[in-house]
């Protein structure tokens with residue numbers, strides 16, 4: 001039997017992917033009015049040869065925001081903007097999931113409606129955490145986050161409803177799937193982790209209680225899309241924005257079993273050392289995930305073609321997602337297939353601006369699909 005590689009087709013829930021090269025979600029901060037437009041249509045369309053594109057993190061409501069210039073999915077204009085993006089990807093034969101995002105405490109009064117404090121499981125400020133704000137003079141930049149206020153128990157159903165509404169809009173916009181962003185120290189991750197969740201109600205304390213709200217969100221979104229069109233992103237062991245967690249392994253295993261029972265399409269892990277540092281998954285973690293979850297497993301973080309090949313060949317992953325390589329290489333699958341060199345991403349243009357560092361990275365044949 002031929003070894004599974006990046007070009008072995010994959011059934012991901014309801015979707016048939018022609019390859020296993022996934023475009024990781026990448027915030028690019030190029031929607032000043034939070035509405036995706038022609039520039040985003042072009043950017044995502046350029047990357048349609050991915051097995052699956054996962055969109056940049058997209059705010060589900062005004063309180064879900066922590067960074068100016070990121071897109072939303074709570075208004076008609078935003079929905080229409082995303083519809084254009086989906087159509088551009090589909091027109092080129094691609095598939096795209098929307099990543100649903102609430103930042104929780106990684107925000108500031110300046111970004112929040114009516115200058116209110118951001119919301120979180122508990123009123124604990126993220127040590128050293130920064131969000132991205134617009135100042136009164138119109139300039140924008142990083143800024144320390146505010147101390148959040150703890151959500152009341154009876155407010156939580158309202159946020160679950162915001163996720164559900166966002167999924168309804170995503171479905172109307174034509175997305176093939178949605179990914180629940182429960183990673184990178186944002187709201188759902190803040191509920192999962194012991195350091196950020198010190199609640200004493202049914203949403204805090206035990207592993208089961210801390211997982212309750214994220215699972216309610218998954219259930220709400222799955223009611224809209226069907227579980228086979230829903231994935232989730234997790235980051236056990238990650239230390240970001242001052243988040244700490246005493247039980248990441250127990251929680252990851254519990255979630256894998258719960259999500260498996262629900263028939264979720266995939267679990268997607270951003271590995272803890274993705275931004276450098278020396279934190280790794282414990283020995284045997286990937287194998288444990290395989291045993292506990294029957295959907296697809298996607299890993300991301302520092303992969304190149306060779307590491308991805310190994311991960312697929314040893315059977316611990318079904319697909320591999322690429323972040324920074326996708327910023328710089330719109331035709332990444334073709335480059336992997338032919339062994340061509342990769343363009344280097346320029347971190348100065350990761351966030352903000354327009355075409356430069358966004359839609360102007362060359363394809364292999366140097367043919368620039370031009371905008372317009």
Ligand code: FNR
Nearest residue numbers: 024025026027056057270274301302322323324350
């Ligand atoms: C990211 N990452 C990220 N993750 C996420 O879940 N939602 C997001 O919107 C973003 N945005 C984002 C922007 C930029 C500029 C970078 C570099 C990263 C994390 C990303 O999806 C991925 O997990 C990491 O980049 C690690 O993968 P690579 O880059 O090592 O392949």
